[in-house]
Amino acid sequence: MKIDAIQLREVQMPLAHPFETSFGVTTGRRILLVEIESESRSAWGECVAGEHPYFSDEQVDTAWMITEMELAPRLLEAEISSGRDCPALFEPVRGHRMAKAALENAVWELDAERQGIPLAKLLGGTRATIPCGVSIGIQATPERLMETIARELAAGYQRIKLKCKPGWDTQIFAMARERWPEILLSCDANSAYRLDNPGHMAAIESWEQFHLLMIEQPLWHDDFYFHAQLQRRINTPICLDECIRNRRDARAALELGSGKIINIKVGRVGGFTEALAIHDVAQEFGVPVWCGGMLETGIGRAQNIALSSLPNFSLPGDVSASKRYWAQDIIEPEVTVSPEGTITVPTTPGRGYAEQRDRIERITVRRRTLRRGNAVTA
Numbered sequence: 001m002k003i004d005a006i007q008l009r010e011v012q013m014p015l016a017h018p019f020e021t022s023f024g025v026t027t028g029r030r031i032l033l034v035e036i037e038s039e040s041r042s043a044w045g046e047c048v049a050g051e052h053p054y055f056s057d058e059q060v061d062t063a064w065m066i067t068e069m070e071l072a073p074r075l076l077e078a079e080i081s082s083g084r085d086c087p088a089l090f091e092p093v094r095g096h097r098m099a100k101a102a103l104e105n106a107v108w109e110l111d112a113e114r115q116g117i118p119l120a121k122l123l124g125g126t127r128a129t130i131p132c133g134v135s136i137g138i139q140a141t142p143e144r145l146m147e148t149i150a151r152e153l154a155a156g157y158q159r160i161k162l163k164c165k166p167g168w169d170t171q172i173f174a175m176a177r178e179r180w181p182e183i184l185l186s187c188d189a190n191s192a193y194r195l196d197n198p199g200h201m202a203a204i205e206s207w208e209q210f211h212l213l214m215i216e217q218p219l220w221h222d223d224f225y226f227h228a229q230l231q232r233r234i235n236t237p238i239c240l241d242e243c244i245r246n247r248r249d250a251r252a253a254l255e256l257g258s259g260k261i262i263n264i265k266v267g268r269v270g271g272f273t274e275a276l277a278i279h280d281v282a283q284e285f286g287v288p289v290w291c292g293g294m295l296e297t298g299i300g301r302a303q304n305i306a307l308s309s310l311p312n313f314s315l316p317g318d319v320s321a322s323k324r325y326w327a328q329d330i331i332e333p334e335v336t337v338s339p340e341g342t343i344t345v346p347t348t349p350g351r352g353y354a355e356q357r358d359r360i361e362r363i364t365v366r367r368r369t370l371r372r373g374n375a376v377t378a
């Protein structure tokens with residue numbers, strides 16, 4: 001495959017509901033989308049870098065700059081046979097995994113189109129449907145949170161994950177558990193707790209009574225050494241998110257005993273190739289994985305569905321219906337979830353959900369096209 005052109009564009013989309021985590025509130029998204037063209041076919045990738053470098057050190061503008069100046073030129077000069085060739089191509093660039101993933105995933109999508117097979121099949125997926133959970137942000141009051149949980153359970157979602165932070169934790173878990181003793185309930189701290197804070201540790205140890213499915217990334221975003229110390233103190237499985245950047249991290253963390261579950265985000269790890277490798281390492285350790293979300297549009301969401309169809313994605317993920325995020329998504333059909341809390345994996349070639357070009361055009365605020373042979377147009 002030769003890539004003839006790469007178009008970067010930034011789209012802006014208001015979220016249907018604000019999303020609050022321990023690191024801040026998001027009310028609308030600025031999203032870098034990349035479109036690659038090859039022999040009159042096109043495919044898309046979504047960069048999951050946020051508006052601020054709060055989840056990781058990447059942010060939408062740094063991703064744009066690195067894509068434009070470093071990654072896209074490398075891809076335009078190359079001759080590749082699959083998405084698996086991208087990591088070596090991008091290897092000279094340190095970090096910037098979310099930027100790399102957007103381009104690599106577009107190449108996988110293009111390859112699936114070219115071969116006339118679903119992206120899920122190209123990735124090695126085996127599931128016809130994927131089990132879905134939801135990630136529920138911090139709310140104005142505990143009562144509002146209970147209403148939201150009730151609504152998501154009524155919609156069929158199989159697992160409820162509550163964003164938490166010191167002060168928005170023990171009380172809400174107790175309320176949720178009292179009302180729903182049997183549901184799969186988990187929490188995500190996004191690094192808000194500290195091992196050397198006795199109050200934090202007493203709180204976490206007290207959560208054993210709630211039988212949480214897991215506690216996601218409680219400590220430092222870049223740590224899995226001290227997470228192992230915490231995991232030795234509690235039975236509740238720790239799930240690693242932020243700190244797992246690649247297959248070596250996954251292996252090291254599992255050898256250390258830093259956690260018992262891994263959240264795989266294809267953007268966080270630099271693309272499908274690395275995501276598949278982490279999936280396999282976890283499987284080797286008998287550790288389940290699930291697919292995380294980054295408030296994606298339908299482009300990234302569809303790719304998450306394809307990834308989630310792999311065998312070791314055996315816990316419900318954070319991949320949920322388009323309408324939870326957007327008044328109107330940019331794919332057709334939108335992603336919907338069945339009353340049983342599942343999404344059907346598309347069986348049509350490529351992404352399996354068509355991009356809505358008209359709508360994407362309307363929400364584009366900047367674009368840049370790079371072509372093979374170096375012509376750059378605004």
Ligand code: OSB
Pocket residue numbers: 055134135188190241292293294295296318
């Ligand atoms: O830590 O999983 C996270 C959203 C933005 C940044 C980090 C995270 C999240 C989510 C939302 O939990 C998942 C989703 O519904 O897309």
Ligand code: MG
Pocket residue numbers: 188190216217241242263292
């Ligand atoms: Mg998380």
